[in-house]
Amino acid sequence: MPRSRPVAAGERWRLGREWLLVGLLTSLAVAACAxxxxxxxxxNLIYDRLALLNPPPPAKELVIVAIDDRSLAExxxxxxxxxxxxxxxDQLAQAKPKAVVYDILFLEPSADDHALAQSMRGVRTLLPLTMQAPGPNxxxxxxxxxxxxxxxxxxxxGQVNVRYDPDGMLRRVHLRDGGAGAWTDHLALKAFRLARPKAARPPDELxxxxxxxxxxxxxxxxAQVLAGEVPVEVFRDRLVLVGATGAGMGDRFPTPVGGRGGDLSGVEFQANVLSSLLQGREVRPAGPLWSLGLGLGAVWLLMTAMLTLSPRRAMVVGLALGVGVLGLSAGLLAGLRIWLMPAPALLGLLVAYPLWGWRRLAAASAFLAAEIDRLAADPAMADLPKAPPAGGDLxxxxxxxxxxxxxxMSALRRFTAEALAALPDATLVLGVGDQVEMANDAARALFDEALADKAWAEVAGRLASAEPLDGPPAALEGHQVRLADGRTLQVGLAARQxxxxxxxxxxxTALEAAHRQREQALQLLTHDMRSPQSSILALLDNPDAAADPQGLAHRIAGYARKTLALADGFVQLARAESGPVRAETFDFADIVAQAADDLWPQWQAKGLKLEAQGPNEALARGDASLTARAVGNLLGNAVKFSPAGGTIRCTLAKGRGGRAGQWVLRIADxxxxLDKAALAGLFQPFQRFDAGRSDGAGLGLSFVRVVAERQSGFVACDSAPGRGAIFSLGVPQA
Structure with missing residues (x-):
């Protein structure tokens, strides 16, 4: 795992570098095209398709007088x-139109010019002029x-110049043409300003x-107009355009709408220009910078998607961006009459996606080859096939x-995981950086959390132990940890290849308990039990003691009883530590009363008073026989150490706060x-205090501690020299 991090970092750096390079190259292509x-x-092709989807209606103010085939014939x-x-x-003047716009050039003088000029003064007439290139000088x-x-x-x-687009189509009109000092307005603009004198001037290029x-x-x-066949209402308050539409007259232009019906005549082109001006529907081309901005935005959105999303989602984003670019251009054209050229943006999308896909495919191929070589070098992969079946791409x-x-690898990992899970002990597999790579169920239960990819220091801090597992894992070999629940764990380490x-x-825990019992047994045999036996032998060898047979027998009997008490106490402690603990319901109050009755001769002989307080019934959960013996030990100690004529107070009540859910018995003598030093080791085996007044074995309080811990209860002592002692024993409530 740690070995893969530098490789992953290098891969990310190379990925980012290639991603940036692809984005920059595509952006340069978009900029050049825009x-x-x-x-x-x-x-232009996209514009033609979009424009034909929603063509504007012709302006109602316009009517064309066509020099058509009928007129030529007549x-x-x-x-x-x-x-x-x-x-x-003269005929049109009777209908009072707004103006007559001629799309016919009158360049040479004629004998009828004065008659035509006289008729032009009867109705406002606009004439075209032409711009011949090159000019003189x-x-x-x-x-x-x-x-x-x-x-x-x-x-x-007005001038009627036309400028064709690179594909040979006529789509644009320059309402102002010429040059410095010789700018000339278009004929349609002249007519528009005559019809709308207060309207704002439109842009020069449309x-x-x-x-x-x-x-x-x-x-x-x-011919119909000259013959008087057209009602005057057709022309009244309208702009009348006069031009040639007849076959063979040459005044025709290729336009996007002239496909099936042939090219558009010049007078109809002028009518379209004038119609768009009158209705405010002229289309304004957005500048190349706007097209550049659209293209760069689309490209970098796609690049971001391809870097952060899955290939399928990135493809969906690319398609959506393409549709969005076309939709934006169509929306601006239909709503605001602005033409934003989408081709550079579409080219950027079409270039970026396959270019990045090629780079990623090449990187994936190189990665696959490197991984295959690395796996082939692993001894665990010795049985892998060396060559794939024939056919197919690389x-x-x-x-x-x-x-x-x-x-x-999956089979090996499954085998490893199953073997790890079968281990009874909590086991962690740590990487080079002390990061947890694997853990079995026992380890997860011990630390009570998910362990994968977590640092050992963090995991060790979660262990509920008496002392923390400080330091690096490599230094913990043989270290023992005692948990809060009483278990003891020992750390074992094995290095990974x-x-x-x-x-x-x-x-x-069991080994520690056995070791402790062995040590206790050795102490019992070598010291505690050996001492009274030695005393018996010394008495028997003493001639003065033999002179008093009755006293000798009494003293030998005392030593024998002490030996039996030591043996009995040790056996009971061993059973409490390692024997089964029954979980049964019993009356704790009845056990306390029974213990007091059993000790009645002793406390009665010393003239002691026993004050008892508590409920008549206290149902508890645990081992009744072990609890009875523990209560007897505590009450027996109180009788043993209380002065003649003293008082022993027993109180049984439900615990509160941290002792909630337990019956708490308090015995005060x-x-x-006891001083602090005595309290520190009070519940350890073979600890005896005030030896002059007690001949006990020092196992009774240790027995009480073991019984309390194994029943999830507690035992405690509050004492000070000259103030007596208060022992508390807790047992879970039923």
Whole structure:
């Protein structure tokens, strides 16, 4: 585990570096396309599809007078004399239109110019002019105006230049063209300002929102108007556009809406431009910086998703971003009439996803190859296949080999986990950094928490022991820990070949108890029981003692009783420590009363008074016989150490606070009391105090402690020299 951390850190650094490089390269591609317009054809294609989804309606103020095939058939071949146009204007003047906009160039002088000019003065008429390039004397262009008196009689003159997009389509119009000192307004702008004199000036460059294919605007034939076949209401208060639509007249332009119906005539193009201005529906192109911002935003959102999300979710995000880019462009076009070019952003998404996928695939292939080589070098993997089946791509073959290795590793890990779980002792597998890698159920139960990936210092601090397991694990070999529940654990260590340790906490409570009993038995045999036997032998060898047979017998009997008491006390203590403890319900109050009755001869012989206080019934849970003997030991000590004529007070009540859930028996005597040194070892075996007044074996209080602990109870003593002693014994309530 620790060996993999540096590798993982290097992998993350390389991953981040490649991710940043892919993002920067894609961003450069997006910037180049957005700022140079390299994807103009793609943007125009997308615009055409979106614009056709919601074309604007034609302005109701417009009507076209078309020089169509019928007019050519009735009025003769083109060009017509200007007297014919004068007759048209005279006819239109009767209908009082707002203006007549001619989309026909009058460049050469004619004998009928004065008649046409006179008719133009009867109705406001706008004429086109043209810009010829190159101009004379190195000028970039020259303006060609209609001859006088037509130019002077016109209500306005405007240029009708067209500029095609790179794909050869006509989509845009420049409402102001020319150059410094020679800027000229477009003919449609002149008509718009005549119809809307107070309207704000539109931008110089517009994208034309076409109302539909050829024939979308109301159109009447030139010949019909001259013949008086068109009611005057058709033209009243409207803008009348006059232009050629007949076959073979050449005034036609390729537009996105001219597909099936043929190219759009010049007069219909002018009608579309003027319609968008009148309705405020002109489309304003967003600058290249906006397209750049959209592209960079989409690219880096996708890069972030590919770095942080799963491949499937990253793909969904990429598709959503593509749809979102198109939706944003369509929404701005439909709602705000702003065209935000989406092609650079879409190109960025299309480049970033496969480029990053290729880099990740290459990194995955290299990683698989390195892992396969590393696993193949492990002796535990000696039986792995060396080559995959034939066929398939490189990554597929590597994945097959790695799958075989994973199956093998899973089997080994399952075997290890099962073997570890079968161990009865709490066992932890530590890595090189003293980090817990594995733990069995016994260890989790001991520390009462999840242990994986936690530091040993943190785990050891959770152990409920009398003293902490300080220091590194390697220094704890043979260390023993006593738990709060009385168990004793011993630390065992084993070094791992790959680094780290296997740490075992073996429960040696039974061994410690056996060792303690052995030591106690040795002490009993070598000292406590040997002493009275030696005294008997000394009496028998003493001639003075033999002179008094009755006194000798009495003293020998005393030593024999002491020997029997030592043996009996030791046997009872051993049984209490290692024998079974029954869990039964008994009356604690009855046991106290019975113990007092059993000791009645002793405390009666000393003239003692026994004051008892408590309930008539106190149901407890535990071993009744062991509890009775423990109560007898405590009450017997009180009788033994109380002065003649003294008082012993027994109180039985329910415990409170930390003693809640227990019956607490308190036995207070008026004996000499104990100092702090005596209290410290009071409940240890073979501890005797005030030897001049007691010939006990020193096992009674140790027996009481063992009985209390094994029944989940407690025993305590409160005493001071000259103040007597108060012993408290707790037993769980039933």
């Amino acid at each position: 700022l140079t317009g390299a994807l103009g054809r793609a943007d 009025l003769g071949r083109w060009p017509w004399g200007r007297a014919v146009h004068a007759r048209l204007l 190195g000028a970039p262009f020259t303006l060609v105006r209609p001859p006088e008196p037509l130019a002077g009689a016109a209500a306005g003159l 994208i034309v929102p076409f109302a539909g294919p050829p024939g979308a605007f109301p159109t009447v034939s030139f 990554v597929g073959r590597q994945a097959w080999l790695l799958d075989r290795a994973i199956v093998r 790959a680094g780290g340790l296997i740490l075992r906490l073996a429960d040696v 008026e004996g000499p009391g």
